Amino acid sequence: MQFLRYSLLIIPLVIIIFFGFIILNENNAREFVPIEMTKFSSTTLDNKNIKNSDLPDTYFLNVWASWCITCKIEHPFLLNLKSNGIDIVGLNYKDTKSKALGWLKELGDPYSISIFDYKGDIALDMGVTGAPETFLVKNGKIVMHHLGELNQEIWEQKFEPHL
């Protein structure tokens, strides 16, 4: 009986410790560790040369493509950000210039600059897994990286605190 009593004490304690640390571990995993922004030299969709030093100290960078359905859903929110005076740098990912320019003409252009990343090399070096994804770059470091659609909720949660 005594053994049973101790087992009843020990087993829940071990379970609490186990799940406690799993939750703790997940919280740690959610913390974003800043990495250096990729050094790049590329062209824009309108065929101008562009490199890191041409960009401001702090900027939002949105990875998009004309083949990306979620980017179309996200697009009105980006236009809304632009109308509120927020500068967004676009990184056109694995797309063709003609389709990308056609998309911007049809749906509106929320980007101050659109970098053309045909092979996805810049994106790979930034840790992009697909489109859309949004980054905040501050003084040469990526301080925030969001995978998937950017909307009001994500914006307030992840990006606004950095403004």
Place this chain on the structure above:
Amino acid sequence: MLFFSNILFGEEIYAFENPVYEKRFSTLLNEIRCPKCTSGSLASSDAPISRDLKNKIYEMISFGYSDDEIITYVTDRYGNDSSYEPNFSENIVLWLLPLIFLIFCFIGFYLKRRI
């Protein structure tokens, strides 16, 4: 006459002059998780991001980067979960949990014997 070894992953064929490079490439692809998949290594994935990462790893091996440098490149960008080798210091409690459980059991048995 030069012999090149070839290794096939997905649609790409990677040619290596040095069999050691080929072995390293194959090991790394099995040790690194596909960033877009729920589970599964780069070797088992044909997702576009996996193809890009395979090309990058191939390029890094050819440029003389070490395995550690390549794994750091991937984990810096795609998180520590990208590596199938869990980091001991970051998961110390999970590693030590069986030991903690054993200690509790010993305490339980000790108290039981005393009573």
